[in-house]
Amino acid sequence: MDQKFCQSCGMPLNVSEDFGTNADQSKNEEYCTYCFANGNFTEDVTMDEMIDHCVQYLDDFNKDTEQALTKEQAIEQMKQYFPTLKRWAQA
Template identity: 50%
Template sequence: MEIVYCQSCGMPLVNEKEMGTNVDGSKNNEYCIYCFENGDFKGDMTMEQMIEFCVPHMVNAHPGTSEEEARKSMQSFFPTLKRWKNK
């Protein structure tokens, strides 16, 4: 089974409760609950701000990963995500 990632923060979307919501309340399968609610992004931030926000979460989720390693990983991954592509 292919892993689907939030197209804003890169979080794996492994079940419906982690999915954001559209305007009509239906689940959005491209964005997580932390980034997308009622058809709109939560918080207005740049890709760089999102990376800095996500660094501690990635370090906590992946013990042994340094902040710098997490940052570099996201700096290469985030430009491929739908929210940040072509920006």
């Protein structure tokens, strides 16, 4: 099975609880529970605002990977990656 990632914030979608919900409360396969609930995005944000939000979790990301990114490195990587995500590619 291919690893799925939230198409808004890039979070890995590993377990059922990670997935957002559609309006009918079914599981949304594209977005995480933090970005998408009840068929709508939970926040009306720009891509840059989403990056600013996500970089707050850099310490959690770094402890789960072999690399230790600086805040600047993480922001630069997200600026490259986020435009490939469905939510931002359509913007």
